[in-house]
Amino acid sequence: MxxxxxxxxxxxxxxxxxxxxxxxxxxxxxxxxxxxxxxxxxxxxxxxxxxxxxxxxxxxxxxxxxxxxxxxxxxxxKSSLGSAAPEALDDLRAKFAAWVREARSAGLEDEDIDALVRAVLSGGSDDGAG
Amino acid sequence: MxxxxxxxxxxxxxxxxxxxxxxxxxxxxxxxxxxxxxxxxxxxxxxxxxxxxxxxxxxxxxxxxxxxxxxxxxxxxKSSLGSAAPEALDDLRAKFAAWVREARSAGLEDEDIDALVRAVLSGGSDDGAG
DNA sequence: TCTATTGTTCTAGTTCACTAGAACAATCTG
DNA sequence: CAGATTGTTCTAGTGAACTAGAACAATAGA
Structure with a gap:
């Protein structure tokens, strides 16, 4: 439910x-x-x-x-939307949760984490050479 | 700008x-x-x-x-908001970008990634034992 | 001072999200 | 069939977000 x-x-x-x-x-x-x-x-x-x-x-x-x-x-x-296997989702979720923990221990507040995630997801700049 | x-x-x-x-x-x-x-x-x-x-x-x-x-x-x-060091932000951004790449290569669409990220960030369930 | 730039205030109006309450229609259970 | 449950439709109204256009106020620079 x-x-x-x-x-x-x-x-x-x-x-x-x-x-x-x-x-x-x-x-x-x-x-x-x-x-x-x-x-x-x-x-x-x-x-x-x-x-x-x-x-x-x-x-x-x-x-x-x-x-x-x-x-x-x-x-x-009526119909599903998922495009990924459940195991892959579990694995990725665990890894992302670990990243969040690392970010928190690095001193980032929740809003910092949110801003960072949003920037990467919407910006699409995934190369560190920018 | x-x-x-x-x-x-x-x-x-x-x-x-x-x-x-x-x-x-x-x-x-x-x-x-x-x-x-x-x-x-x-x-x-x-x-x-x-x-x-x-x-x-x-x-x-x-x-x-x-x-x-x-x-x-x-x-x-007038005033800043960041609570983290720039190097830490860069490091975390690179790591998260890597995670996004991994998610994409695992077959996740952008909407899947978004849903997963949102679930972890808002739900706070970071233990796999749920 | 003069001029351009910028923030600010004001009035009037439209659209959309949302509320409130009532009534109707289809399905399930007994 | 009868009654409960659920989705559905309808009318009326409120408030927020947004648009449009004009005018005013303060600052910077020539």
Whole structure:
């Protein structure tokens, strides 16, 4: 079962946060075809957002072909998104977690780590000769 | 000189994107006290956002004590944010870039990498025993 | 002083995210 | 069939983000 976390202070619309979390869960294998998402009313009770907002998120996922809504039953995962083997993901996650630990012990705050990661991922400069 | 990139499709308000980019540049040492930010009109011409939007971003940075606006002259960096040594940052960046390359060669798409990174950074589960 | 540059303020309006509440429709269970 | 559960639709309204355009204020430099 996926647990949604909606951060109202992030500035990102709630329906986008919900959609992103489902997509991430799909990529990491936490959600697989056939799994049921939390009901709209569940999410309303858990996260405090309005039913229409949840519905908007679910509808976009359905338009993308990722989930399927069955009235009276629930919303189910329709197709997967992951492109990597679970073992590879585990291995990479462990290595990245180690890197994070090293960064922390080097004195970096969480925001520093975030900035660094974001710079590499969006910038794409992976050669040290720049 | 910082180059702003405003992605209107990201869902994140433009003024937040601008503010975040300045903060990240401060954390990575790309901006230092005394440096001048692009003028409001520059940003307008470059990114296409409205002057009021740019001003909103700059004003929040000024409220945070990070920059100082001097009418007729420009907006200048007032204080730093980085908590780590430049060499440590370089070293960590190289290591993380290597990890990204490894992830790509393992078949992960950029979105997979993003999901994995986000999960580790926000979840904090860095032990493989979960 | 004069001129260009830059930050600043103001008004007016549009679009989108979100809320609130109610009602309807399909499915499952007994 | 009856009742509970779930997704769905609808109307109305609020507030934030953003746009557009104009004008003002302070600084730097000739």
């Amino acid at each position: 996926v647990e949604f976390r909606v951060d109202r202070a992030s500035g990102l619309p709630a329906y986008l946060q919900l959609g992103r979390q489902v997509r991430e869960a799909l990529r990491l294998g936490w959600l697989q075809p056939g799994d049921r998402l939390p009901t709209v009313r569940d999410v309303v009770a858990t996260s405090g957002v309005n039913a229409n907002t949840v519905l908007k998120a679910y509808r976009e996922l359905e338009l993308a072909g990722l989930v399927e809504a069955r009235q009276g039953s629930g919303t189910y995962v | 910082v180059e702003f990139r405003v992605d209107r499709a990201s869902g994140l308000p433009a003024y937040l994107q601008l503010g975040r980019q300045v903060r990240e540049a401060l954390r990575l040492g790309w901006l230092q006290p005394g440096d001048r930010l692009p003028t409001v009109r520059d940003v307008v011409a470059t990114s296409g956002v409205n002057a009021n939007t740019v001003l909103k971003a700059y004003r929040e940075l000024e409220l945070a004590g990070l920059v100082e606006a001097r009418q007729g002259s420009g907006t200048y960096v």
